[in-house]
Amino acid sequence: MNKQHYTIGLAGHIDHGKTELVKALTNVDTDRLKEEKERKISIELGYAPLINEDNLNVSIIDVPGHEKFIRQMISGVSSIDLSLLVIAANEGVMPQTLEHMEILNHLGLHDVMIVLTKIDQVDEELLTMVREDLNDTLTGTFLEGQSCFEVDSVSKKGISQLNEAILNKLKSLNSRPTEGHLVLPVDQSFHLHGIGTIIRGTVTQGSLRVGEKIYLLPNGSKAQVKGLHHFNQPVNEVFAGQRAAVALNNVDLADVNRGAVLTNYANTTASSRIDIELNVSFLFNSSIKQRAPIKLHTGTSEIYGKVIFFDRNRLEPDEDVIYAQLVLDQPIYVLKDQRFILRRATPVELIGGGKVIEPFANNIHTTKRLLSC
Ligand SMILES: Nc1nc2c(ncn2[C@@H]2O[C@H](COP(=O)(O)OP(=O)(O)OP(=O)(O)O)[C@@H](O)[C@H]2O)c(=O)[nH]1
Numbered sequence: 001m002n003k004q005h006y007t008i009g010l011a012g013h014i015d016h017g018k019t020e021l022v023k024a025l026t027n028v029d030t031d032r033l034k035e036e037k038e039r040k041i042s043i044e045l046g047y048a049p050l051i052n053e054d055n056l057n058v059s060i061i062d063v064p065g066h067e068k069f070i071r072q073m074i075s076g077v078s079s080i081d082l083s084l085l086v087i088a089a090n091e092g093v094m095p096q097t098l099e100h101m102e103i104l105n106h107l108g109l110h111d112v113m114i115v116l117t118k119i120d121q122v123d124e125e126l127l128t129m130v131r132e133d134l135n136d137t138l139t140g141t142f143l144e145g146q147s148c149f150e151v152d153s154v155s156k157k158g159i160s161q162l163n164e165a166i167l168n169k170l171k172s173l174n175s176r177p178t179e180g181h182l183v184l185p186v187d188q189s190f191h192l193h194g195i196g197t198i199i200r201g202t203v204t205q206g207s208l209r210v211g212e213k214i215y216l217l218p219n220g221s222k223a224q225v226k227g228l229h230h231f232n233q234p235v236n237e238v239f240a241g242q243r244a245a246v247a248l249n250n251v252d253l254a255d256v257n258r259g260a261v262l263t264n265y266a267n268t269t270a271s272s273r274i275d276i277e278l279n280v281s282f283l284f285n286s287s288i289k290q291r292a293p294i295k296l297h298t299g300t301s302e303i304y305g306k307v308i309f310f311d312r313n314r315l316e317p318d319e320d321v322i323y324a325q326l327v328l329d330q331p332i333y334v335l336k337d338q339r340f341i342l343r344r345a346t347p348v349e350l351i352g353g354g355k356v357i358e359p360f361a362n363n364i365h366t367t368k369r370l371l372s373c
């Protein structure tokens with residue numbers, strides 16, 4: 001019987017116990033870097049397999065909570081099936097709890113389980129207050145009415161119940177389509193002496209085999225798959241939903257930075273002008289003018305550019321859905337309906353998110369001319 005492949009992503013404020021929770025669930029410490037150990041914070045994405053007896057192939061992605069590392073957070077959750085929104089009982093809802101919640105919402109990641117950690121750090125009275133505060137925060141959001149799991153990750157109280165609920169939830173979700181062309185956004189790349197260029201990422205669509213010819217976007221160069229690993233095990237094929245490390249023949253490291261995409265679809269190219277449907281976040285409370293500099297996050301890439309509104313000269317808060325064009329500083333490979341997050345370039349602030357409605361957009365003047373015909 002074929003295994004089903006799923007990826008779970010963590011989300012939540014700094015120090016709220018995401019890495020400790022991953023450790024309690026998987027026995028893997030995802031804070032591997034020396035700097036992470038010294039500063040006692042997560043900086044990079046961390047990965048761990050969730051071993052289970054249900055024949056499900058489950059990967060967990062741990063993300064940093066610090067607001068400075070939001071880019072890593074967005075790229076980490078961009079390819080997940082289920083998220084665990086972590087809130088520490090001794091602090092309750094904090095700024096990145098809300099920001100991460102909005103990021104999940106705008107990326108269309110609505111399968112979320114809420115986990116209250118550090119319950120050993122509070123008494124029953126404070127726990128009741130935190131539950132009420134959380135309930136108030138979630139009211140009116142896409143997470144209204146969600147049940148909440150309570151754990152102490154250090155003593156593992158509540159972990160086996162959470163583990164069981166996670167597996168039951170995954171079984172109720174549709175697995176990602178393994179048919180269709182390959183989409184593998186790169187989240188790490190490095191050079192390994194004697195082997196060459198290696199990339200890591202989560203396959204979001206399709207599958208990939210050893211020996212297969214692939215294309216690297218945005219630059220369009222061709223390469224061949226020399227070898228594949230899934231969590232340090234050599235494999236012949238990887239499928240949508242799985243983590244993969246891919247050894248590539250004849251590829252410069254510079255061509256496969258985080259944000260590049262591997263595909264086996266020949267007839268495609270990158271674009272630097274895209275039309276978007278943008279849902280404005282309730283956290284956006286300043287205003288931006290026509291052609292303001294923005295940061296686009298989609299897949300694992302982060303690209304600067306300008307926003308051009310179709311119907312206004314300024315975007316104010318309290319808007320719902322608007323349509324706009326992004327003119328990007330570098331070309332990007334995106335698909336129609338692909339989800340994204342939009343942030344103001346300086347000072348950095350979440351504007352909102354939505355989906356790409358036209359990956360190869362016309363110059364705005366051409367669009368206006370076409371509309372007036
Ligand atoms: N007592 C207790 N301590 C916890 C629990 N969860 C986490 N901690 C501790 O809280 C501290 C922060 O936990 P982390 O898991 O590193 O927090 P994080 O959310 O991964 O932090 P960032 O990745 O930097 O955002 C560590 O010292 C953990 O051991 C818990 O349930 N109970």
Ligand SMILES: [Mg+2]
Pocket residue numbers: 018019020031041042062063064065
């Ligand atoms: Mg961490």
